[in-house]
Amino acid sequence: MGLIAIFAFAGLFGAAIGPMINTYLTVYSNGGALVAQALGGTAMIFLTLSGYALVSGKDFSYMRGFLMTGMLVVIVAMIANIFFQIPALSLALSAAVIMIMSGLILYDTSRIINGGERNYINATISLYLSFFNIFIHLLHLLAVFSGRR
Structure with missing residues (x-):
């Protein structure tokens, strides 16, 4: 079942991201390059942070409170930005999400290595969500700073 x-x-996340990627591919003249850069950047972030947690053997459980508080602040700010629609806040939130998800990769990988996470399903989903969120927000930042439509 797991x-x-x-x-x-x-599969559900793949179905959700398909139309979004299609939008970037059709709206931006360099959409293919943006998607490739976002995917490559996300993979580098993920592999570097997971590799660091694996090689160092450090316990990053101390980051839990900071990461959860950061996510709560980001979620509240995202909801506020739905109403205020401030472009600079949108960029800042994307950068914040990338940093928080990077911290979650360190935290989750550390828990897997040090035996704190015994449920492989939760571990897999958590790492997948971190990867997914970094990709989406990195794609957003790259698209905004590319300036081409």
Whole structure:
């Protein structure tokens, strides 16, 4: 049952991200390059941070409170930005999400390595969500700063 849940979860996210990527590909003249850069950057961030947690063997559990507080602040700010629609806040929120998700990669990988996470389904979904969020927000930042439409 657990493996089926992971595949269903990944499939739903894949179905959700498809139209978004299609929008970037059609709206931006350099959409293919933007998507490739975002994917490559996300992969580098993920592999570097996971590798660091693996090689160093450090316990990053001390980051939990900071990461959860940061996510709560970002969620509240995102809801506020729905009403205020401040472009600079949107960019700042994307940067903040990338930093927080990077911290979550360190935290989750550390928990997996040090035996704090025994449920592989939760661990997989958590790392997948971090990867997904970094990709989406990095794509947003790259698109805004590319300036081409």
